[in-house]
Amino acid sequence: MDCDCGGALLDGKSSYRVSKKYFSLIIDNIPAHKCTRCDKVLFDEDTVDKIQKLVNLIERDTKEIATRTMSSNLYDY
Numbered sequence: 001m002d003c004d005c006g007g008a009l010l011d012g013k014s015s016y017r018v019s020k021k022y023f024s025l026i027i028d029n030i031p032a033h034k035c036t037r038c039d040k041v042l043f044d045e046d047t048v049d050k051i052q053k054l055v056n057l058i059e060r061d062t063k064e065i066a067t068r069t070m071s072s073n074l075y076d077y
């Protein structure tokens with residue numbers, strides 16, 4: 001497997017950053033391929049697929065939390 005630039009790809013670990021409207025997510029130590037020439041990091045399609053599913057899941061739940069209306073019933077303990 002080679003990079004678009006023609007450089008060789010080395011197996012390694014990298015982190016994946018996602019920035020969405022309601023949250024930011026950084027996943028560390030993901031197996032990745034790094035280009036020795038241009039430093040571009042490539043992830044396996046399968047890995048990206050899994051991360052994307054995770055992001056969609058978190059996005060749905062955080063949106064629900066972020067957009068929820070404050071309850072007018074405050075409980076005093």
Ligand SMILES: [Zn+2]
Nearest residue numbers: 003005035038
């Ligand atoms: Zn490259």
